[in-house]
Amino acid sequence: MESGCWLVALVAVDGREYVYRVYAPEDALPADLFWDAWHCHDEGPFPRAWDLFDAAEIQRVSRSGSRQRL
Numbered sequence: 001m002e003s004g005c006w007l008v009a010l011v012a013v014d015g016r017e018y019v020y021r022v023y024a025p026e027d028a029l030p031a032d033l034f035w036d037a038w039h040c041h042d043e044g045p046f047p048r049a050w051d052l053f054d055a056a057e058i059q060r061v062s063r064s065g066s067r068q069r070l
Helices: 030-042
Strands: 003-011 017-025 057-061 067-069
Touching (some): 003 030, 017 030, 030 057
Antiparallel strands (some): 003 017, 003 057, 057 067
């Protein structure tokens, strides 16, 4: 299975949006991508991110560099 690159944007309690790059299979479930990014953010020094799946923005970055919104 081919691996893909995903961008996952999370909104934090300070109102800022933090974007994480997640490497996962191209058929990865959006919830898995969200939790990978959320746990990465939660372990960092930034203000707490909302753990609301619907508030996250997930995009797949294709090999040509274009983005596809999920």
